Amino acid sequence: MAEQESGHNSSESSDEDDPVVKEIDVYLSHHLKDNLYLMMYPVRSTRMPYADTSCMKARIKPKQQKVELEVAVDTEKNYCTNKGEDMARAVNESNSLKGNNQTFYNSSVMDKQVLASMKAENNDRYAVGIMKNNALHVTPVQAMLQLRPSFDYINMAESANGTGKLDNSNSGIVKSDSEEEEDIKPVTVRYAVPESDQAKAYRISSHAYLEKKNAEEQWIEAEFVGRDDTRATVERELLTNGNMDEITCDYGISAKGYLDALMPPPPAEVSVSVNPENILSITQLKTMSLPEQIKSILLSGTTSPITGIPSDMLCLARDYLLWKFTQTRITSRKEISMVVKLPSEDLKEIMTQVALLRVTKGWEFCLPYDYQFIERYPDVAQRQVQYWEKKYQQLKLRLKLPTQPTGVQSETVQDKKPVMGKDKAIISGQERIKMAKKLAAKHVNANSSSVDGPSNSKIKINVPDGAIAQQSNFNSSDDIKIKDEPMDVDESVAETTDRMNELKQAENDDNNNTSAVPDELIVVVKNWLCEIFDRSIYSLETLKRRLLLYQGTLKEDHIMAKGVSDNTLKRCLKEIGVTELEHQPLSPNETPSKLYVKRKLNETNDKYREVLLDLFKDKAKLRRREIVLAMVEKTGEAPNDKQYLKIVKDVCANKGSMWFLNPLQH
Template sequence: MASGDDDDPIIEEIDVYLAKSLADKLYLFQYPVRPSTMTYDDVNHLMAKIKPKQQRVELEMAINASSPNYCRSKGEQIALNVDGTTFDETNTYSVKMMDKQTFSSIQATTNTSRYAAAVFRKGELHITPLTGILQMRPSFSYLDKADNKTREREAANEGGDSSQDEAEEDVKAVTVRFARPESEQARQRRIQSYEFLQKKQAEEPWIHLHYHGVKDSRSEHERQYLFCQSVDASENSELVKTPKEYLAMLMPPLAEEKVVKSVGPSNVLSMAQLRTLPLGDQVKTLMKNVKIMPFANLMGLLASGTDSTAVLRCIQQVALLVQGNWVVKSDVLYPKNTCSPHSSVPAEVLCRGRDFVMWRFTLERSVMRKEIAATIKLPPEDVKEFLEHVAVPRVNRGWEFLLPTDAEFIKKHPDVAHRQQMLWLGIQSKLEKVFNFSKEDFMPKNCPQPESVHVSGEERLKMAQERAHENTSSLQKDLDTKRAGSSVHIKQEPVSDKDDEPMDTTCPPSSSIPNGSVNGYPSTTSPNFDHTNGNTPSPELQDFVTKTFRKHFVLTLNELKRLFNLHLASMPAGWSVFQSVSDHVLQDAMLLCRCKQIMVPFPAQTTAAADEQKVFGLWETGEDFDKHRRLLYELFTKNYRIRRNMLQARLALDFEDVPKADIDRVLKECCISHAGMWYLKGTIQS
């Protein structure tokens, strides 16, 4: 010992021995989901198996079904879901009750070179290196088996459909392709893929083991191998390292990896690296860097052969359409919980301000910076950054939109342009509330405004006198023409800006669409307006309801509204024959279309919304099959779920000899199967 260490005297010296008898087969098991005071030592272990190469272990332990804490009914239900009602050797639970559970291992660490198990005896410390550290967690593979049983039952209920599908599959053509040589880079990606690892794990066979308890004599015998078998001093070397060398062995210095830095600027994108990313990430990265781009340019930057439909789906997630060009969304540039690099303004405020700038460019080609700043009230640096993303300054003209209107894209993809127009109307509605402005405040100055026609009483009298000498039929025709030319105003509500579907069942307000076009998309008004009373279902609405129920047969009110919104969204821009449609009008339309409400007795603890508990079914189609459908509805007025045999027995009681095909048809048309029970469409509770 050095003289400087005299104040830290040695109290005791302990000989350390390295035991190697179990060096390649000693595992440490951890049970992270169970407290250390509740061990599994006294639990009956039914089965144990291992895959040594992968270090995977499975243990099967018995569950005390006679314990007062055990729910017998739940255990029986789980066994029924997993094994069904049959009795055979493949059953998971032979006693028709969940009486055992399986624990499956995952590796806590892949490097166990610094871990060992130690035993202290008679002043000697014996250590054995660990082969692996495994965490044992409950396995829920029985749930997968229950799902497979459910699918098998549903396939059996479908009956003839599967056989028909199999017959169709038999005649499919077989395409033969020759695989090209695999590159080294492709091989590395393949062997690191999840599918390859799963296949590799399945190839190694399980080795079944026999479990011995802690107090078993065989366990006591095996524990002796934790001690070094030979303690002869001649076979054990003494540690002759200095303290510093010993510490360096225990904790070696970390080797610094030499990272080759790119010589190019950090903001330059490598197209080779970009194309290795998923398509959605490629589109997002390009739009985030370029800010604004026509769709044709975007397709040119992507790899040749990329599906344009897939690109359209991706671009709508990260960008908005402005004058036929795609501009990156504000929340992509300013993610949540970030702030402006110029003024530290929160991202939420920045997004609102930038959305206002983009919305203004959907109305006109040029905007004035002072007007923008006066409305959004953000620092000049941020306003300038918004404008620089999408516009360039022009002398005496303010800031002009950077790209010309892409009319070709709008003409080629009218459905996308219409959907984007509806999104902008929703954004406009939000901006009006935030910044407290009116739509008319920013109407384009270069667009002619509609002039209202006002005719005074004297002029009307003069016109009538001049036409008094003309033919009566001609006069009547002129008056009818004049009445037809009068303007018709229909009050409608704005549409939500959600990507999936509109919130309301109304069309975009015609007054919110500037004259000429919105986003470069022509705004036309259909001549076929619905002039019926707002409280009476129109013929067009009744036609939609009839066609929808002929296809679905059973719908909740919530689902019908969703389908109606999708129908509105699919109509061309500005073309609408529907007024504001309320829930009451929708229900009246269903009654007029020979549908009736089914009073399903939902359980008291149901979480379904009110619109989801209003269930309507097609009552009469003119077919003889209607009586089967009405009988099914009657069963669902007594319980919100039924079994197939209940329907079969009731049909056999009321109508003799009902073929199986009719039972399959009525269930397929009106119901959905889950866990062996049948529910009306839209009523199944998760």
């Protein structure tokens, strides 16, 4: 209770300290609200007002709210007569050059100047007030104009003097360039084309277009009336509210509502955007609130990191691609896209993760086929075959695939006396693994057995790339026949096995009779080796793998398709200038291997290259200091940094500060 009394006393004391001195009624007048302009002169000193200056002319553009005044210049005080005469003569002559008979300056000197207006910003909350009969009368201002001297007429005079010519020899007759004979010039004809919305927005917002629109509005001549004139007094009376006795107050509105009614807020400015409706500038984006920014980003769709493809569709496409690589080593993006129905960009990103693009072939699985792993762990291979069979059943339901995979040949079993078109059975994945196990177990005696052994039953196998392949010429008690077909771009393992059989047979024949190798085969193999051999280093296994891939692209009647033995391959390598290099293993548990490299490339750096290759005969790893010292000792000079890196990176790879030979693996 005591606190309330103290608070009440404090409020009374504050009212006593700030007493009401006088109450003034405020009236809002609307008589001149649409035609009342407040003019300011920011470059004019307050000690030199224009009140006592004569205004000779006045004009206005109501739509643009522009005003121009021609005010007299005092030619008596602080005036340079010579400069004034020169200025008046130049301006008047420019008018005569344009064919205007009226002179700008009636006298011989510059006796007037033009004041041009510029609309001030944020002038919608100003009003003009006048006190009358102990009441304040307020009238809203239409616009606030800042008047500054304008010298456009002087600029026109300078441009006119630059183009017009005064002929003194002909009594001062003025001749312009347009009167002279004009040369014939080519004219470029342009045809109008439909204008897009974006181009139209740019054109409307351009400075040239705005200047053209402003120039289209004509000036309206106005009469200037002095402040002491009777008509000015009558106009000033309109600033007051004539019906002071008729006071109507709406006591049902709040104080804020009354202020809004007294001074309404400015209308919202609708800015013309130069961008299309679906594009938002970063400046406009920053002016929005956070929810609006997020909404705008999602609507525009250009800055959202979320892809439009569901994740399950991407996973489904990747599973189908991996399954496809179990059936064939090479496929095409078009073939995959027809099934998974993904955009080309998304599909390409998936394929680049697991495959490599081969020119004129397609997309090849990035890793080579590991035959040794399949032979060592057939149980793992069997589980994988079963896994992909189940996976295909799932893909078949979701992607609407056929029951039998297209492009994959089924394995068939023929009886002892087969009949064409009958007595065929499909071998399952498990049976295929069992046959592969049986053939792998008999691989030890493959060299001592014949391919076409005596038997009455035959098994015809077309093994796709996803299944287990055989590396060499297998032998068994049964007569096993591998189908011999030309290799297509998919490079099936059955055809690869056939090539390896032929290669093994050719090697055996070559060992028995080296003179049996035809010269045509030697020439063809040498040409092929010259094409693939560059400054890199190769192992024999890599060359044989590339040979098999190349043979798969040849026709059956090609001489290289019949097989190339190791001895023939080594002979051709030696004849084209390739040197056999014994590679020292990095680990003591490994055995040395044979590498093949060109010692000379017919370049200036060949002397350093030979020194580098000789160093690796005894050591598996070398430091840069050892290499450079050996090069200086053998050649008498050291290579620069650019030469050194080029030579070493051709055949070596580094790990830390050590360099070792790095043969190509593909």
